Amino acid sequence: MKSSLTALGVVFGLSLVVGGAVAQSRANISDQPIGVGAGTGEMRSDGFSLRDQVEITQGPNRLRAEVIDGQGAGGQLRTITASGGVYYVTPEESIRGDRAVYTVSNATLVVTGDVILTQGKNVLTGSRLTYNVDTGAANMAGGSNGRIQGVFYPQKSN
Template sequence: MTIKRPLTLAVALLGLSLAVGGAVAQSRANVSDQPISIGAETGEYRSDGFSLRDKVEITQGGNRLRADAIEGQGGGGQISTITATGGVYYVTPTESIRGDRAVYTVSNATIVVTGNVILTQGRNVLTGSRLTYNVDSGAANMAGGSNGRIQGVFYPQKSGN
């Protein structure tokens, strides 16, 4: 369930904190254009993708995705989607996102994180059940949690800080 009005307010507040924090969204490079590096304790390559297990980490630009297991789908040396499960943790230079599962679609630079999602930016925190996040722009769209609502705590930026 997407809560439109509170979501709009929460995302607007998060966007405001981004703007106050130095116009981060305007200075982002396209992360999705960067090469994808992978690492894991064990892995398997297939003609249609790959499977990684144990201490899995994928990096692209300044962003990092960690999980218990990651599956990559694609063919011909191209990755189209990456699915991460178990202890998902996605970190950018300005945000961190935690959840139970994530699907990164390379073609539209979007990662969808589901299951007990926590988005953190500095001291600001937003929680819900589903987050759609654009890795290039930093735009976030959160859907409600178990009680049908998103929740957040936002700290105002004080002048001189």
């Protein structure tokens, strides 16, 4: 299995050029290489499957889950699907949920299940979060009784 993971790293982690527009002030996260690590994994003609302490990295962002599957064609990674204890962290936010799908072409992460978005001390919960990895824009929906809930702490000026 080690050779499969090595091939996986070369094909999907190092040699992939991930699509996305370049922001004027900084390079987009989605333009950076995607690295993978796992206890076990397998390569398929249409992608890969990783298990056991799986972690995907792209720039400073990390996606962890029990299982992560990647789908692609022609050497291009299209989607990454994570399930089981999903945890996505950036330098500014952390997101937890049951399942996540990252669409590489539009830099969008959709997290579903019991979703918790944390930014500093601020917390927002719901059942579906759409998050742009380049801009940090987030859209939360659902939650218990179809409502989202949150706690926000105002910044105090000195």
